[in-house]
Amino acid sequence: MDVSRLLDELNDKQREAVAAPLSNALVLAGAGSGKTRVLVHRIAWLMEVENIAPFSILAVTFTNKAAREMRGRIESLMGRNLHSMWIGTFHGLAHRLLRAHHAEAGLPENFQILDSDDQYRLIKRILKAMNLDEKHWPPRQAQWYINGNKDEGLRPQHIETHGDHIQQKMREIYAAYQDACDRSGLVDFAELLLRAHELWAKNPDVLAHYQRRFRAVLVDEFQDTNNIQYAWLRMLCSGDNNNIMIVGDDDQSIYGWRGANVDNIQHFLKDFDSPNTVRLEQNYRSTGNILKAANTVIDNNTGRLGKELWTDGSQGELISVYAGFNELDEARFIVSKIKDWLHQGNALKDAAILYRNNAQSRVLEEALLHQGIAYRIYGGLRFFERQEIKDALGYLRMINHPNDDAAFERVVNTPSRGIGEKTLSQVREAARAHNCSMWQATQYLINEKALKGRALNAMQSFVLLISELEQATTEIPLEEQADLAIRQSGLYAMYKAERGEKAQARLENLEELVTACKQFIVPDEAEEMTPLSAFLAHASLEAGEQQADKDQDAVQMMTIHTAKGLEFPLVFMAGVEEGMFPSQMTNDEPGRMEEERRLCYVGMTRAMQKLYISYAESRRLYGQDKYHTASRFIKEIPADCVEEVRLKSTISRPVHNRFSQATSHASFEETGFQLGQRVTHRKFGEGIVLNYEGSGEHARVQVNFDEFGTKWLVLAYAKLEPA
Numbered sequence: 001m002d003v004s005r006l007l008d009e010l011n012d013k014q015r016e017a018v019a020a021p022l023s024n025a026l027v028l029a030g031a032g033s034g035k036t037r038v039l040v041h042r043i044a045w046l047m048e049v050e051n052i053a054p055f056s057i058l059a060v061t062f063t064n065k066a067a068r069e070m071r072g073r074i075e076s077l078m079g080r081n082l083h084s085m086w087i088g089t090f091h092g093l094a095h096r097l098l099r100a101h102h103a104e105a106g107l108p109e110n111f112q113i114l115d116s117d118d119q120y121r122l123i124k125r126i127l128k129a130m131n132l133d134e135k136h137w138p139p140r141q142a143q144w145y146i147n148g149n150k151d152e153g154l155r156p157q158h159i160e161t162h163g164d165h166i167q168q169k170m171r172e173i174y175a176a177y178q179d180a181c182d183r184s185g186l187v188d189f190a191e192l193l194l195r196a197h198e199l200w201a202k203n204p205d206v207l208a209h210y211q212r213r214f215r216a217v218l219v220d221e222f223q224d225t226n227n228i229q230y231a232w233l234r235m236l237c238s239g240d241n242n243n244i245m246i247v248g249d250d251d252q253s254i255y256g257w258r259g260a261n262v263d264n265i266q267h268f269l270k271d272f273d274s275p276n277t278v279r280l281e282q283n284y285r286s287t288g289n290i291l292k293a294a295n296t297v298i299d300n301n302t303g304r305l306g307k308e309l310w311t312d313g314s315q316g317e318l319i320s321v322y323a324g325f326n327e328l329d330e331a332r333f334i335v336s337k338i339k340d341w342l343h344q345g346n347a348l349k350d351a352a353i354l355y356r357n358n359a360q361s362r363v364l365e366e367a368l369l370h371q372g373i374a375y376r377i378y379g380g381l382r383f384f385e386r387q388e389i390k391d392a393l394g395y396l397r398m399i400n401h402p403n404d405d406a407a408f409e410r411v412v413n414t415p416s417r418g419i420g421e422k423t424l425s426q427v428r429e430a431a432r433a434h435n436c437s438m439w440q441a442t443q444y445l446i447n448e449k450a451l452k453g454r455a456l457n458a459m460q461s462f463v464l465l466i467s468e469l470e471q472a473t474t475e476i477p478l479e480e481q482a483d484l485a486i487r488q489s490g491l492y493a494m495y496k497a498e499r500g501e502k503a504q505a506r507l508e509n510l511e512e513l514v515t516a517c518k519q520f521i522v523p524d525e526a527e528e529m530t531p532l533s534a535f536l537a538h539a540s541l542e543a544g545e546q547q548a549d550k551d552q553d554a555v556q557m558m559t560i561h562t563a564k565g566l567e568f569p570l571v572f573m574a575g576v577e578e579g580m581f582p583s584q585m586t587n588d589e590p591g592r593m594e595e596e597r598r599l600c601y602v603g604m605t606r607a608m609q610k611l612y613i614s615y616a617e618s619r620r621l622y623g624q625d626k627y628h629t630a631s632r633f634i635k636e637i638p639a640d641c642v643e644e645v646r647l648k649s650t651i652s653r654p655v656h657n658r659f660s661q662a663t664s665h666a667s668f669e670e671t672g673f674q675l676g677q678r679v680t681h682r683k684f685g686e687g688i689v690l691n692y693e694g695s696g697e698h699a700r701v702q703v704n705f706d707e708f709g710t711k712w713l714v715l716a717y718a719k720l721e722p723a
């Protein structure tokens with residue numbers, strides 16, 4: 001292969017990083033300067049020039065999606081398949097290690113991943129078993145405590161409580177939780193990392209094997225590593241033969257609230273052998289205006305490592321700032337701009353709407369729906385986290401590994417089999433007493449004739465169901481396993497009996513799950529696993545990223561956190577108002593304001609050609625009306641980079657649809673209601689006024705009812721009242 005191809009599309013600094021001799025290196029640079037591109041070319045260079053086998057390369061990305069993309073780019077640069085190269089997230093890689101060495105890691109072969117919702121439920125049950133009142137011991141706080149300690153590499157016995165009563169109790173909860181996980185072979189997300197670290201720490205042979213193997217380690221988005229991830233990398237790279245290149249941007253560290261430690265960049269320079277630092281300064285992503293605005297905003301932070309960022313591209317358009325009078329108006333503005341974009345011949349997928357919180361998406365979604373504009377949400381309500389999907393996965397998990405207590409609790413009485421709380425307590429008690437799983441405890445109770453009457457019948461039929469499913473599914477393809485589990489368990493019938501739109505959507509989701517099973521391809525790294533185990537691991541690890549319909553042309557919607565590393569020609573940042581962004585909580589904790597500002601910097605630097613920033617002067621969120629002013633971040637943008645767009649100019653021409661016909665705010669007020677106002681209807685209950693059309697006796701309003709969804713009502717008959 002012609003090596004120059006690996007260097008052609010790079011600037012001098014990027015080349016310096018890509019073609020550097022093997023050694024430890026830090027690439028420190030601002031957004032859009034080609035850090036990820038450097039990593040991709042570096043990996044190809046290592047194989048091509050340094051003759052490092054793909055087998056000896058380990059690359060860490062921040063999301064599974066980024067991992068897939070990176071693999072794809074390297075493969076297309078090299079023109080061949082690179083199966084044996086390890087590319088993944090820290091969690092994905094740790095999972096892979098633990099599967100390969102489950103015995104050394106002290107785990108059963110078919111251990112299961114516990115996602116954060118299941119973890120929460122398990123903690124609630126532990127609190128109950130310990131007779132602790134949730135009011136004084138909120139499960140969320142316990143969850144936070146457990147994960148926080150794991151992120152720092154601490155087991156209960158390592159935690160100093162200094163005689164503090166609360167600390168002691170928390171430590172007890174942690175210990176009881178861990179026992180429960182160990183008993184049922186469950187591994188939560190933080191545990192994946194901690195256990196992978198302990199695996200190496202306790203098994204020098206295993207560590208030595210990977211040190212020999214991975215001659216080159218590369219890490220993207222390094223600024224958001226936490227301490228256990230850092231320690232893991234450090235252990236791996238302490239062999240004689242390992243080289244590590246990390247790329248990152250201290251200004252884009254946005255996961256401090258979750259334990260990420262931006263100081264790891266500084267630690268890296270001290271802890272690793274003579275690292276070489278390369279700074280990239282040319283930005284290839286954004287126009288001059290966007291770049292200048294983002295640079296000026298982030299300049300308000302202190303203690304930065306300091307980077308210059310320039311572009312030789314054009315100034316581009318000004319950043320447009322729009323003040324909506326409420327969130328509906330803001331949404332309508334965004335949608336009208338997306339329509340313009342579309343009419344100019346652009347693709348929807350090149351437009352992204354970014355927001356601070358997932359809860360903001362609903363109003364935006366509704367506005368897009370009204371105009372029939374396709375959209376796709378990343379994160380938010382995740383497919384694999386929906387109730388019905390988790391129920392179905394619960395059955396699949398029981399088939400796969402009946403000792404999984406979390407799955408047992410989930411499905412034992414869903415659909416209802418008349419198994420009461422009393423019987424379940426008995427099962428839990430027996431499991432504790434015999435130090436076994438609930439599944440084993442159930443069988444023990446049945447054999448010992450400790451269950452009577454209805455409880456006995458119900459439990460027996462549950463055991464029979466799971467055993468039959470297990471037998472019936474051993475030889476059939478994954479999608480048939482899923483289909484059988486969904487139907488035979490009675491889940492499908494249960495949701496079918498519920499009726500209504502919601503139940504219909506749940507049935508569709510269950511069918512979608514079967515489709516997902518059909519489309520599932522067991523990845524290389526999971527080839528020793530059964531398709532069912534591999535699928536269950538995939539469902540836990542990919543929860544937020546997997547989307548059906550990947551190729552559809554649709555507007556991309558996500559939180560700014562999720563947008564990290566991505567870029568889009570057209571970007572909307574919505575809800576940029578004080579109290580939302582920076583968020584209300586920011587004032588309580590030192591350092592949080594600077595993290596919010598970094599988040600703003602991340603959001604702005606996603607935009608390539610055009611950036612819109614909008615806010616709403618009043619907003620109903622979580623059932624309350626709030627009045628806000630423009631975010632301080634908007635005020636920090638230099639005046640010559642922005643233009644304010646006014647309401648008038650944003651109102652679209654009346655076309656043949658309802659949403660855009662509500663053209664005049666004033667005439668709307670004739671109805672006596674305001675957009676966004678809460679109203680009550682005798683039959684449909686409470687809702688929000690979304691839109692309006694016609695006048696006089698033909699006047700109609702559109703209301704989104706909390707329970708019945710959106711409806712158009714003729715005002716003269718509807719008898720709406722302010723709520």
Ligand SMILES: Nc1ncnc2c1ncn2[C@@H]1O[C@H](COP(=O)(O)OP(=O)(O)OP(=O)(O)O)[C@@H](O)[C@H]1O
Nearest residue numbers: 009010011030031032033034035036037284285565
């Ligand atoms: N030398 C170059 N010539 C042309 N385009 C480039 C060059 N380097 C990078 N790019 C392009 O610039 C954009 C940003 O690059 P990349 O995503 O690698 O930046 P990054 O530093 O990783 O950004 P972020 O900090 O947001 O993760 C991409 O579209 C990339 O293809």
Ligand SMILES: [Mg+2]
Nearest residue numbers: 035036037565
């Ligand atoms: Mg990047």
